[in-house]
Amino acid sequence: MDYLFSVATVAGIYIIMALSFYLPFMTGQISLGQAGFMAVGAYASAVCTVKFGIPYIPSVLIGGIVAGIVGFVLGVPALRIKGIYLLLLTLGFGEIVRVIFINLNYVGAAAGFPNIPYQQHTLLYAYGTVLILIIFFHRLRQSRLGRAFQAIGNDEGAAEIIGINITAAKLTAFSVGAFIAGIGGGIFAHYQEYIEPLMFGVMQGVEFIVFTIFGGIQIFWGPIFGAFVLTFLPEFFRVIQNWRMELYGVLLIVMMIIRPRGVIGLDTIQRLKKIFTKVR
Amino acid sequence: MVLQQLINGLMLGATYSLVAIGYTLIFGVLRLLHFAHGEVLMAGSFMGLYIILWTGLPLYITLPLAMVVTGALGLLIELFAIRPIRKDFHLAPLLSTIGVTIILQNLAIKLFGGYGTKFPDPLTTANLRIGPYMISSAKILILGISLFLMVILYFVIAKTKVGRAMRAVSESHLTAGFLGVNVDRIVLLTFGIASALAGAAGVMVGISFHAVSPFIGLTFALKGLVVMLLGGLGNVVGAMIGGLILGVAEVISIVLIPPEINLQDVFSFGIMILILIFKPEGLFGSRIGQG
Secondary structure, three states, X not given: OHHHHHHHHHHHHHHHHHXXXXXXXXXXXXXXXXXXXXXXXXXXXXXXXXXXXXXXXXXXHHHHHHHHHHHHHHHXXXXXXXXXXXXXXXXXXXXXXXXXHHHOHHHOHHHOEOOOOOOOOHHHXXXXXXXXXXXXXXXXXXXXXXXXXXXXXXXXXXXXXXXXXXXXXXXXXXXXXXXXXXXXXHHHHHHHOOEOHXXXXXXXXXXXXXXXXXXXXXXXXXHHXXXXXXXXXXXXXXXXXXXXXXXXXHHHHXXXXXXXXXXOOHHHHHHHHHHHHHHO | OHHHHHHHHHHHHHHHHHHHHHHHHHHXXXXXXXXXXXXXXHHHHHHHHHHHHHHOOOXXXXXXXXXXXXXXXXXXXXXXXXXXXXXXXXXXXXXXXXXXXXXXXXXXXXXXXXXOEEOOOOOOOOEEEEOOEEEEHHHHHHHHHHHHHHHHHHHHHHHOHHHHHHHHHHHOHHHHHHOOOOHHHHHHHHHHHHHHHHHHHHHHHHHHHOEEOOOHHHHHHHHHHHHHHHHOOOOHHHHHHHHHHHHHHHHHXXXXXXXXXXXXXXXXHHHHHHHHHHOOOOOOOOOOOOO
């Protein structure tokens, strides 16, 4: 039972991370640097609790805010570039963050940052955050800003012509995405009790992308579904556990061939809605 | 001392160039960031290692053999992870090469273990003496082989029919197709060439660092990407020169920055970010209009 709880907790944190990737993705910005923002949030919040004795919730929030500010600062130059260039910029950012933490003695350098107070109710906090994010994304879909995001994601040129402030929208999406990643990092740090720079490598960032793309990119339920299923599935099959990463790889390739926009699409949501109305 | 460091830098840079050329070629024909390219290099490195360990063949046979194997690996990647993917979602091929990366890296960890393996020295390293300096002949040889491969590649692209077809395909698939170029075959061939070069780079990395691990792929992939940007997307000559520049710059940074600070990587990524922000077309100009 404990084991199941721990898997569920990790799944919750991964859902937060997948959503943090999804928000800038809505505006067509692909970030490989979410693990970097996660690291910033994790270290910042851990510093708050360990070095300054700040309680859990404010610490995690501070972690998120610090990551958000870093996201804003990186987001400004990121506005000028797109596609493969943005991918490379965020990739470089993620690596630089990692190397900086490896060299920072204040937070334990390469040996890692130990003795972070353990948060017993991480499960609740993680899924509480997920719930808040679901409400946020749901409301965002109907809001002016959310529609602007989607318009930009569909066609940036067309969005600009109809008078959407692209700069503001993209920067908002990017920094709020970084903020969410920072929150995820803070929760992660106080669950693991110990963090080290190696935990936040490029491949970790790639994993969040895999969650999102597998789950679906048309609606925010996709990343949630993807993170949840891909975290739980391997735990149930020991055989799969050994070959987990290889299976991820194969799954990713096969998905791109048969259903490149993910399992959960807008059509899936429509169908589910129909089934529910029939049941009623 | 200066000459020695310069040779070190050029040697390191030449391997970066080989990786970056592969990226550039593939980016040229497909507008694709081939994420698994570093893993192909890693595979080449292990191929070289095991050919030498098991057969004891000399380098001039090992290197082409490893190149053939990684070239074939590149063809397989193109056939199974690139070709079947529909073109309507521009991220799809990138993500499927990420899938290939994950598969290759984890297979390598299972096959060879997650730690470094010592790479035997296939060369009787008689050191060269130039004036008061000692330079290992291995380094000169690596530099020589890399430059030789680059010159051949340059002639293939500039002078041969296949090279002309590759340039045509990188301009436009549709037009090249109309003009009678077999686009699919050229894309496949490009993957083969790029992967073979990565394999050669892998063997040379093994020789010069005396060690191979399943994780070297990412390091060199990232360096290759920095170099590709430095030289300009789709610019093969730019990638050649850019690699040498980055190699020398890195060696200089190692000399200048005190050893207790591990900042070489920040250095190259810093270069990358500066280029991305201020000069995204690279030092020598991008050959591709839209990135």
